[in-house]
Amino acid sequence: MSEHKLQGSGGYVFASLTDEQLKKADLGVGKLFLAPIGKLESDKMSKHYCNNCETEFNNPPKINLEENTNEQVADNLVLVERGQYTCEKCGSIIGEYRVFKKNDESEEAGKAKPQS
Numbered sequence: 001m002s003e004h005k006l007q008g009s010g011g012y013v014f015a016s017l018t019d020e021q022l023k024k025a026d027l028g029v030g031k032l033f034l035a036p037i038g039k040l041e042s043d044k045m046s047k048h049y050c051n052n053c054e055t056e057f058n059n060p061p062k063i064n065l066e067e068n069t070n071e072q073v074a075d076n077l078v079l080v081e082r083g084q085y086t087c088e089k090c091g092s093i094i095g096e097y098r099v100f101k102k103n104d105e106s107e108e109a110g111k112a113k114p115q116s
């Protein structure tokens, strides 16, 4: 794992990413983005920068869980949680996260079936 700067709507975060998370964050425009990754745990983040405070903090941002949902957003895709990363000082939103789940994930686990 290596540390990367991830752009959010109100600042940025430094976090350690797995290869899989790194792929999700890279939208091909020369920057990495926070939103597509899903939820990062506090212990994976080392710093955050707040646009409002114009300050870089040597701590992870706060994680503010907005709601636990079970919203069907597409066939076989459920939004289970959403929330924000917020500044430790002023509470401004640094970035947002969404956690999705596939309905049939449990069925597919262990089966190496080719993508159709």
Ligand SMILES: [Zn+2]
Binding pocket: 050, 051, 052, 053, 054, 087, 088, 089, 090, 091, 092
């Ligand atoms: Zn702030």
